[in-house]
Amino acid sequence: MADILECIDLSSADVRSAPIPERAVGLMEWVAAAEALGRDTVELMGLWASRRGVHMALRRPGTGRLGLLTYPTDSSFPSVGRHHAAAQRPERAIRDIYGFVAEGAPDLRPWLDHGRLGVHHPPGTATPVMEMPAYDFLPAEGESLHQVPVGPIHAGIIEPGHFRFTAQGETVVRLEERLGYAHKGIGSLLRGAPIARGTMLAGRTSGDSTVAYAWAFSQAVEAAHGMTVPDRALWLRGLMAELERLANHLGDIGAICNDAAFAMMHAHCGVLRERVLRAADAVFGHRLMQDMIRPGGVARDLRADGAALVSDLLGDIRARFGALVRLYDNSPSLLDRTVGTGRLSPDLAARFAAGGFVGRASGRAFDARRGLPYGPYDRLAFDVPCRSDGDVNARIWIRIEEVRQSLALVEQILDSLPAGPVFADLPEGGSGAMGLGLVEGFRGDILAWIEIGPEGTIAEGYLRDPSWFQWPLLEAAIEGNIIADFPLCNKSFNCSYSGHDL
Template sequence: MVFSGDQPLHRVLAGLGERVEGHRPFPRFRLHRADWRSMVDELSANRWTLLGLWGEPRTVHVALRADMTGEVAVASMDCTTGGFPSLSTVRPSAIRLERAVQDLYGLVAEGLTDPRPWLDHGTWGTARPLGTAPEPRGTAGQPEPYPVLPVEGHGLHQIPVGPVHAGIIEPGHFRFTANGETVVRLEERLGYVHKGIEGLMAGRPVAEAARLAARISGDSTVAHSLAFARAVEAALGLEPPPRAVWLRALMAELERIANHLGDIGAIANDAAFAFLLAELSQLRERVLRTADACFGHRLMMDRVVPGGVAVDLPEDGARRLLALVDELRRRFPPLVRVYDGKASLQDRTVSTGQVAMGLANRFGAGGFVGRASGRGQDARRSPSYPPYDDLEFEIPVTTEGDVNARVWIRIREVEQSLSLVEQIVKRMPGVPRSQDGSTPLPLAPLPQGSDAGAGEGMALVEGFRGEILTWVRLEPGGTVGRCHPRDPSWFQWPLLEAAIEGNIVADFPLCNKSFNCSYSGHDL
């Protein structure tokens, strides 16, 4: 089937397949194999962005967005033959997601440009553990060697790094191929911290699954919790109390500020300028202590829950938060001037680790990685969600695509988040008092037992790294049938490989920290 180039995403998918009832808030369409191929052809026109791809024992799903209009939809295909046509030829961002689907479910991505295992390192006791026919692997011998990609050329040498690194960072293997000091290829191998999150969530009550969502990536615990909560609420048709909606945004912005402050300092430290790391670490600590005072946890873990929030602000919470905003507005700009005025630091960050706009678009990169390369997507603005549709903020975008650009996007986002925190504190709805004068927690109770309905929901939430997608299917009785959380790092790790090419080996720490992708959020 051929469609004109100006057809809306929903209309195209409706013309290809049948709409599935009970999927909220974005429509889902069931496609046959031929229609799935037509959808892949439409993807080659570069009008849509791949938001996520995930599997079930007999089904594969893909989430898409039309960037010009903000439309979001899901397409699904029943894999009656055990496979599905790969998207990798038109969307390289699908490659690792399809490899993960093959490892977990045994569904073959037909035509996949890189069919090697991804999450499965050969050490699991069972192959295809979430598929229809899990297969015990036995105990014979060591896992098969991972076939790294070949590189040919005169005078090339390889530098293997990891998976075990210095310090406390998580494991990942990086294989550098260099000509002298110049990197000609970087190949990553991840999956070392695979935790089986998707399998652990299946069959659990929503409240237990929410705790798992909060631990997908500790530095994004608020964002992942919010994405899971909003997906569950969409599946149930549940509206959280207005005050809870604003408290969630408050926590999300505090999380964003803390992470950006830490990253800016760490990038400077990797360029041997420890002063900024020391100063910005103090500011980050101020944010974490304020979060602890206001929400009872430095990272605000388990504070966002389906139905609302688990805690409310204390009586002095608003005062503490406004005092934090005032302090950061006073202490942060002088440090920005130090960064911008240090020639030796600029020499290390300007023009280092560039990512072209076209490549960022092809991978659908979001967050500071995408915005530093001219891609201005932000889930708070499109498709948007409350209370951001009632708040004033800008989305900083630049086109240089280098380490320096990624630093400046973080700087501008700190400034915007400080403004958002101030707006939220001053405009947040109050708590309605009950007849006995008490102030109930802003939390809508979830349906329980036989009253708990089934449904499917999906949410897009802006974490500090970029867009988090969470898709959930709830079974009757209130348990999770299937949940797929997609961290922004899935689309950013591959761009790090591109960013380091042509740079010297010594600049990899700078490039790596300027991305600061999550191992844990990726490996699930």
């Protein structure tokens, strides 16, 4: 048992500076790792497949060390999900996409494959489509239960997904999510793609996190090449990532309140969010800063008056944000909706290694910027807010605190932005090398894995959205709440559909 834990021995610096060593493990070690996950002695950072087999990225919460295990296979692997619930959906996705079956898995229903793709196991061993039976939702039994199906198209302007509520009166007895509607086959598009196209796809995996995704992907490519990125590029990446976090958190704070019919917060936060996007547009030439980060550095330097523009933005947000926080905190009718609603227990957040505000509102203090530090955050001062009440209110407050932290971070970055180039050419070669990237997006830690192919291409790649380990927790958080509070809970989680569906 000790053996498998000792395999998880890579420091953040190891992962970020060099190709990640492939550690092929046998049946015993794989199962030992799955059991360790079940005992919560290690955390699951990702579970995915490639033509090499099935990969599992692990982290030891105590030491912060990482490890990547590979179970070589072309057909099946021992189920991790039977020991660790967070692995069940990734295993179902692996079966849909690669056809690798998780042996002994408690749930064998398809996940991303809705029987409409024309082929099964698309990028793997593409077999012709067979009739797929209707999807079996999990049963709920009891007196006077009724079901409410919602989606995939929802009432608002949001992404597609299906929610199946079983309710007694207004109270939710069980929520089951069915996702995969936004499945675009990003894994298959990455296979053999030139690195530039891979970066573009990574930046469009979840549009609200385009900066964080492009950064994670770039980190993975840079690690696989063992290359160093110019310092100024790292700082500019940090600037973009914090602007992205600010825009999203500001938008979320307003939108959550709007779901409690408190439109005033929404209007004011919407103004602040728009100001961030306009500043990003002025400084970097794109409102969402898409395609600004690429392997080797960043695509464009700060324009001459960029620092002043961003500095004005900070002043503007600071001048207005405090009053909005007081408005939230002094509106009992609003707090009545958010306090105690959609509570997620710290125990579940820890077991699923939930990242972002979902984890940090429920006692899991992990933030990749701190827990697995990378430049420029290793040289910046900031706090990682954490609470344990785990309700909608807590997730709002984590965002409020993080807005304040991001404002301070942007200020530090502007104050000490180093001079120099913003891009370095990628070295040639490196075929077969693998790299891992881990970046804290606004919603949590994004993991990127790539294998370099011949002549500047990607052999294979995988991008793991934080939502994989947050979506299942929403099902738990809503239990016992009323259906009318679901929009509040859902928005406070704000999981990505596209990032999850890949």
